[in-house]
Amino acid sequence: MGDLVNAAARWLLPVFLVGLPLYGYLRGVDVYGEFVDGAQEGFWTAIKTIPFMVAILTAMAVFRSSGALTALLNLAAPVARLLHLPSEVLPLVILRPLSGSASFAYTADLMRSFGPDSLLGRLGSAVQGSTDTTFFVLTVYFGSVGIKDARYAPAVGILGDVAGFIAACLLTTLLFSP
Amino acid sequence: MLNAVWLFLLVVGVGTAAVTGRIDVVTTSVTEATKQAVELAIGFIGTMSLWLGLMRVAEKAGLIESLGRALRPLARWLFPSLDPAGPAVGMMLMNMSANLLGLGNAATPFGLKAMAELRKLAPDGDRASDAMCTFLAVNTSAITLVPVTIVALRAALGSSQPTAIVGACFLATVCSAVVSVTADRLLRAAARRKGA
Structure with a gap:
């Protein structure tokens, strides 16, 4: 398979x-x-990706070179270990549903730092390619026709994203782990 | 939210550097990062142009329409209350087909037209209709055959196998679509029972 x-x-x-x-x-x-x-x-x-790349790569450069990233990742390590994931992918969970451009730039930063063919590079790519900017889509689509009550649609969107995230991580690990 | 995340990275980053005495490292790494951001985007131009060029050929050859026709039975099952030959279903099928091919730019106009058609079927109030909720469930978990942008980005970063993640993405989006559609059905049934 x-x-x-x-x-x-x-x-x-x-x-x-x-x-x-x-x-x-x-x-x-x-x-x-x-x-x-x-x-x-x-x-x-x-x-058009340049401004987003500059914003995210700069912020990540500050955060990484100062040593703050290592400290934060150490804090997140128990969660990551529980999920059997490198802690560096976790920020994507927060960024992805909020902004496609920001999470895209973060994925670029992951690949730049670890290499696109590393497990982390592939994990980031798979997560980015399997999930959507849910909040943005909901706002734009419902907003365009004047719907204010989205009912259960946000909950469904988030569930789908979580499922996509977990599946992408599991599948990538399964396909590419040495 | 994004404001908070970005500010957090900058403030905590510079703060930590001040405490640990790494301010000089921060300055050089920022200069390096901005340079790399531009270099990355320049590399991205070539690979993105290749994919978007190929996909334009696919679009003009009528691949979106053919896929839409192939997906029609699926629409009948997803939207039992709608006329399968009506414009709302037609636009939603085009949106799904474009997403399947990774054509985000082509998918959005179809999606917005689909919402407008769905609105005509439920013109009153500011509450989302059942069909709108189902459409967004399908749309935000869109099954993707080729995640074009990420493949192009991987190639731009010098990956020896830019398309390596395509299989994982396809299967993962199938999972998320199944979860979303199931959740949509369950929550809709729950809302009916409450009489909402």
Whole structure:
């Protein structure tokens, strides 16, 4: 099972690189032109992350280099041990539902510090990729149609995020632990 | 909340540095961090452009619509009270399909249109309808085949296997979707019993 998932992941980009343009071409799409148009968006998406990256990487740099991070992680260590997780992923639980950009930058900081292919780098990536900015989505979606009473929707959203977080951590540990 | 977290990191960080005598280290590490933030974003431009370019081709080839058609039976089960051929279900299916492909930017307009259609079906008061709650449960736990942004970020940071986490993400989002939809059903039934 794990090997299958890993093989599928390894083939994903090559398959997309061949499959999508070929499929598009057969359906009469101007594939090169559309690719370039879409790629244009990538530029601004990346540039727009700079302020968030600066805000979070700076704050994390201060917090880490001062020694405060080590102290806080030592405090959080019992919780982390209970969950069988490195304590460095725990801040994502707080950041993720609040701000996609902030948790994205925190994940970038994790990978920058420990390497994208480390277990921590993969844990952070999997959590970031499996959970959503629940509070933001609820506010925007309900706000757009003038709904003030969200009933049980926030509770459902949080439950889903917690489930996603736990599942992402379990699966990553299962797939990548030596 | 985010204000509190960010301020906490800065204030406690600088405070600790003052006590432990590491102020100079803090200054150099901040300069280094800002530089790396920009370098990271620059690297991110290339990988993000590649993925968004590919995904634009997929979108123009009608992949969102095809997926939407394939998911129609699921919508019938999720939203039994709605007309399966109506515009509300149509928009929700497009939103789910775009999320499945990791196309967050394409998903949001469909999602907002879906909310507007759901609002037409329940125009009175400021209370969320059952269908709206179910839609948000599905939306916030969205099953993702390709978490495009995180794959691009991993590639930008020099990962030897940027897509390594795709399988874990897919299975984890399936788990969260199952939990969300189940919770939605249970809480809806509980609300009915209370007569709310």
